[in-house]
Amino acid sequence: MKFLADELEALESAHLRRSLRQHDDQPGRLIEVDAKPRLNFSSNNYLGLALRPELVEAARESLEMGTGSTASRLVTGNLGLHEDLELALAKFHGCEAVRLFNSGYQANIGLISAVAGPGDLILSDQLNHASVIDGCRLSKAEIRVYPHSDPQAVAAELQASHSGGRRFVISDSVFSMDGDMAPLRELREVCDQHEAFLIVDEAHAVGALGPTGAGICAMAGIRPDALVGGLGKSFGSMGGYVAGSVDLCEFLLNRARSFVFSTALPPAVAAASLAAVALLSKSAGDDLRATLNDRIDQMRDGLQALSLLSSGAGQSPIFPILTGSPAKTLECSQGLLDRGFFCQGIRPPTVEKGKSRLRVALSALHQPEDVEELLAALSEVV
Ligand SMILES: *Cc1c(COP(=O)(O)O)cnc(C)c1O
Numbered sequence: 001m002k003f004l005a006d007e008l009e010a011l012e013s014a015h016l017r018r019s020l021r022q023h024d025d026q027p028g029r030l031i032e033v034d035a036k037p038r039l040n041f042s043s044n045n046y047l048g049l050a051l052r053p054e055l056v057e058a059a060r061e062s063l064e065m066g067t068g069s070t071a072s073r074l075v076t077g078n079l080g081l082h083e084d085l086e087l088a089l090a091k092f093h094g095c096e097a098v099r100l101f102n103s104g105y106q107a108n109i110g111l112i113s114a115v116a117g118p119g120d121l122i123l124s125d126q127l128n129h130a131s132v133i134d135g136c137r138l139s140k141a142e143i144r145v146y147p148h149s150d151p152q153a154v155a156a157e158l159q160a161s162h163s164g165g166r167r168f169v170i171s172d173s174v175f176s177m178d179g180d181m182a183p184l185r186e187l188r189e190v191c192d193q194h195e196a197f198l199i200v201d202e203a204h205a206v207g208a209l210g211p212t213g214a215g216i217c218a219m220a221g222i223r224p225d226a227l228v229g230g231l232g233k234s235f236g237s238m239g240g241y242v243a244g245s246v247d248l249c250e251f252l253l254n255r256a257r258s259f260v261f262s263t264a265l266p267p268a269v270a271a272a273s274l275a276a277v278a279l280l281s282k283s284a285g286d287d288l289r290a291t292l293n294d295r296i297d298q299m300r301d302g303l304q305a306l307s308l309l310s311s312g313a314g315q316s317p318i319f320p321i322l323t324g325s326p327a328k329t330l331e332c333s334q335g336l337l338d339r340g341f342f343c344q345g346i347r348p349p350t351v352e353k354g355k356s357r358l359r360v361a362l363s364a365l366h367q368p369e370d371v372e373e374l375l376a377a378l379s380e381v382v
Contacts, residue, residue: 015326029365038342048365049236062271069264077264097249104230105131107240110256113138119165151186158194167196173216174204180312188222200224207234235276291364302375317362329356335381
C-alpha cells in the first residue's frame with residue numbers, strides 16, 4: 001500500500017501531519033512535555049476531577065469486581081454500578097432517564113443512527129463535533145448542514161421541507177473549537193413551531209457549566225428531546241450518555257448499535273464516574289465551578305485587552321486564538337512551549353482551512369497567576 005507513504009508525505013509538507021506525544025504523569029495543572037513540566041492549557045479536565053482522590057479511591061475499591069465487565073450490558077456486563085450511574089445522572093439532569101455509552105463518540109453515533117433513518121431529515125450545525133457528523137452519516141437520513149448558530153436558517157429549511165419523515169435539529173451546546181454557545185432557546189422554539197426534535201450535545205458543558213453544572217440547556221431553561229453528555233471531560237472519567245425520557249432510553253437499549261454491540265464500561269470507570277457525579281452534585285462542585293468561572297472571566301478580560309478575543313468566546317473554558325496557517329500555528333504553539341506553556345495548535349481537518357488556531361482550555365486547577373502569565377506569553381508569540 002504505497003499510497004500510505006505518499007499521503008503521509010503530503011500531510012508532512014502541508015504541516016498537517018500529526019504525531020503523538022507521550023505524557024506519563026497524570027496531566028493536571030502541570031504536564032510534562034519533552035521532559036519538562038509546563039503549565040497545561042490543553043486538557044478537558046475542566047474541574048480537575050481526573051486527579052481527585054475521591055474518584056481514584058472509588059475506582060480502586062471497585063477493582064474487587066475485577067478489571068473488565070466481560071460483555072455488553074445486555075449479556076453479562078450489566079453491573080449495579082452502571083445502573084446507579086444512570087440513575088445518578090438522571091437526577092443530576094432532572095430528567096426521566098439516562099442511557100450510558102462507552103464514550104461521547106459512541107453516544108452520538110448510537111443515538112443519531114437509532115432515532116433517524118432513510119426518509120428523515122437532519123439539520124446539523126456547520127461546526128458540530130465529528131461524532132455528531134458521523135452519527136448523521138450512519139443514519140442514512142438526509143443531512144443538511146446549516147450556517148453556524150443560525151436559527152433563522154433552520155426555520156427556513158424546516159419550512160421548505162415536506163419530506164413527511166421525522167425531522168431533527170442537532171447542535172453542540174458549547175462548540176469544541178470556538179468555545180461559543182448555541183442559541184438553544186431559539187432552536188427549541190423553531191423546533192416546536194415546525195414539529196422537529198432537538199438533540200443537543202453538551203459534552204463540553206456538563207459538570208462545569210450552567211446552574212448546578214447541568215449544562216447550557218439548563219442555563220437557557222429549555223429541554224432538548226435528547227441531551228448527550230460526556231464523562232471524560234469535566235467528570236474526569238470516561239464514557240458518554242444520553243439523557244431524556246424513559247421511552248428514549250428504552251429505545252436506545254434496543255436499537256443503539258454502539259450500546260448493544262460493545263462491551264460495557266469496566267467497574268473502575270463506572271465507579272469513578274459515579275463518584276464524580278456525587279462530588280459535582282455537592283457544594284464542592286459549586287466551588288470548583290465558581291473557580292473555573294473566575295478564570296474564564298480573567299481570560300476573557302485579558303484577551304479582550306490584547307484584542308485577541310474571538311467573537312462568541314468568553315463564557316466557556318475554551319478560548320480559540322486564531323493564527324491562520326498551520327505553519328504559523330505550530331510556530332506559536334512551540335513559542336508557548338519554550339516559555340513553559342503547553343497549548344495545542346489545532347489545524348485542518350479539525351478546523352476549516354485558514355482557521356488554524358491555538359486552543360486554550362482553562363481548568364479550575366489553574367491559579368490566577370497561571371492565566372496572567374499565559375496572557376503575557378500570548379502577547380509575545382501571536
Ligand atoms: C469530546 C466530545 C465528544 C466525544 O466524547 P468522548 O467521550 O471523548 O468520545 C462528543 N461531542 C463533543 C461536542 C465533544 O466535545
